[in-house]
Amino acid sequence: xxxxxxEEQEFLxxxxxxxxxxxxxxxxxxxxxxxxxxxxxxLWQRMAELGWLGLLxxxxxxxxxxxxxxxxxxxxxxxxxxxxxPFFGNLLGTLALLRAGSxxxxxxxxxxxxxxxxxxxxxxxxxxxxxxxxxxxxxARRHGADYRVRGTxxxxxxxxxxxxxxxxxxxxxxxxxxxxxxxxxxPGVECVTLQSIDQTRRLAxxxxxxxxxxxxxxxxxxxxxxxxLRDRALVALAAEAxxxxxxxxxxxxxxxxxxxxxxxxxxxxxxxxxxxxxxxIAVESCKSITYWAAWSAAExxxxxxxxxxxxxxxxxxxxxECSAENIQIHGGVGFTWEYDCHLYYKRAKALEVTFGDASxxxxxxxxxxxx
Numbered sequence: 001x002x003x004x005x006x007e008e009q010e011f012l013x014x015x016x017x018x019x020x021x022x023x024x025x026x027x028x029x030x031x032x033x034x035x036x037x038x039x040x041x042x043l044w045q046r047m048a049e050l051g052w053l054g055l056l057x058x059x060x061x062x063x064x065x066x067x068x069x070x071x072x073x074x075x076x077x078x079x080x081x082x083x084x085x086p087f088f089g090n091l092l093g094t095l096a097l098l099r100a101g102s103x104x105x106x107x108x109x110x111x112x113x114x115x116x117x118x119x120x121x122x123x124x125x126x127x128x129x130x131x132x133x134x135x136x137x138x139x140a141r142r143h144g145a146d147y148r149v150r151g152t153x154x155x156x157x158x159x160x161x162x163x164x165x166x167x168x169x170x171x172x173x174x175x176x177x178x179x180x181x182x183x184x185x186x187p188g189v190e191c192v193t194l195q196s197i198d199q200t201r202r203l204a205x206x207x208x209x210x211x212x213x214x215x216x217x218x219x220x221x222x223x224x225x226x227x228x229l230r231d232r233a234l235v236a237l238a239a240e241a242x243x244x245x246x247x248x249x250x251x252x253x254x255x256x257x258x259x260x261x262x263x264x265x266x267x268x269x270x271x272x273x274x275x276x277x278x279x280x281i282a283v284e285s286c287k288s289i290t291y292w293a294a295w296s297a298a299e300x301x302x303x304x305x306x307x308x309x310x311x312x313x314x315x316x317x318x319x320x321e322c323s324a325e326n327i328q329i330h331g332g333v334g335f336t337w338e339y340d341c342h343l344y345y346k347r348a349k350a351l352e353v354t355f356g357d358a359s360x361x362x363x364x365x366x367x368x369x370x371x
Contacts, residue, residue: 009073012070012073013077016050016074016078019046020083023043024040024043024084026343028043029081029200033084033200037160037161038161038199038200039084039158043083044085044086045116047116048115051063052074053094053113053114053116055070055074056091056095057110057111062111062114063114068232068295068297069291069294071091071239072235072291072294075236075240075243076239076290077243079239079240079241079242079244080243082244082347083200084200086121086158086202088158088236089120089122089156089157089162090113091233091236092157092166093113093122093162093165093166094110096122097113097120097166099225099229100179100216100217100221100222100225105214119161119164120163120164120165121158121162121164123166123206124136124226125153125355126138126151126152126153126154127152129155129353131226131355131356133175133177136168136177138153138167139151139170139171140167143212146213147171147212147213147214148210149169149182149208149211150208150209151207151208152205153205153206154205155203155205155354156203157203158204159206160191162184163183165183165184165189166182166216168222168226169213169222171222176220177223178217178218178221178222179216179221181213182212182213187211188208188210188211189208190207190209191206191207192205197350198346198351199343200343200347201350227305230355231305231308231309232308233355234312234361235290235308237315237351238290238311238312238315239290241316241351242286242287244323244344245279245286245318245319248319248322248323248325248326251340252275252329252330256272259330275329279322282318285318286315290315292307293307305364306368306369309361312358316358317358319348319351320348326341327341
């Protein structure tokens with residue numbers, strides 16, 4: 001096994017970092033915090049031109065035809081830059097189409113998705129912020145050749161900007177779920193933008209009142225598709241967390257070198273050195289587990305679910321702890337709007353609970369290992 005990245009993957013990384021530094025510096029991130037859309041259409045189109053929106057889409061459908069490892073490279077840089085964009089929600093919708101969509105559905109939608117002309121998202125979570133099948137109440141019933149969806153979905157990433165909503169809904173008895181596509185413009189859809197701790201990623205609450213829907217894949221096959229999709233979503237979240245953790249370590253070290261107290265940089269003190277050393281260990285561990293999870297997902301290995309759960313659990317804790325330590329190293333100014341520390345901490349807290357916190361995934365790891 002080659003444990004390093006290829007020359008092409010490293011080029012993708014350097015290109016992404018240079019692009020985001022030029023097109024989405026922190027000054028631009030801060031400007032978008034107060035934007036109702038929460039993102040820039042111009043930036044979105046530039047990302048489409050770079051091929052990022054169609055990284056996983058086959059070349060025959062206008063995409064790049066790449067895999068999870070390349071996707072993780074880009075997501076790491078997006079997380080590092082705190083890029084405000086609907087990339088994550090659109091990725092979830094793309095994965096759902098790739099997994100469950102028919103050839104016709106993929107041909108109809110994926111070229112437009114890859115070009116940035118059509119925005120997707122995925123709606124799974126319901127009250128109380130869970131994806132537990134026993135708690136999911138949104139349902140769909142047949143209505144002629146189509147379906148009608150009723151219910152409420154919470155914390156839908158960029159649901160207010162999406163053109164199509166991929167919804168996981170109950171279509172039968174226990175365990176019988178299906179994935180369905182609903183047009184966001186349907187009169188049976190109501191969208192409410194939610195207030196979130198992370199202002200760089202918008203979340204929405206969606207209400208469906210007999211909204212017209214199109215089935216993706218086999219009826220009652222939605223839960224199996226969601227299990228596959230969730231593992232890849234966890235890897236994506238781990239990659240974003242890795243990028244953020246790297247950045248807060250760099251910021252902490254830079255500040256420790258330049259902040260002078262009593263005639264000396266604070267970085268000369270053992271307490272600060274120990275904090276930075278612990279953060280470095282966390283970053284390197286995040287890299288190892290995230291890259292393993294990405295490779296496992298790309299190769300469809302038997303332990304891909306285990307790797308995804310381990311990556312989400314570890315990186316969630318590491319990002320939260322390191323972003324908190326970055327604030328501590330900065331001292332009082334770390335809590336102010338003058339510095340970016342708090343923005344990374346807020347993203348860390350948001351990622352921590354997305355699709356399950358570390359405790360939930362540690363339980364999942366134990367279950368998968370038969371413990």
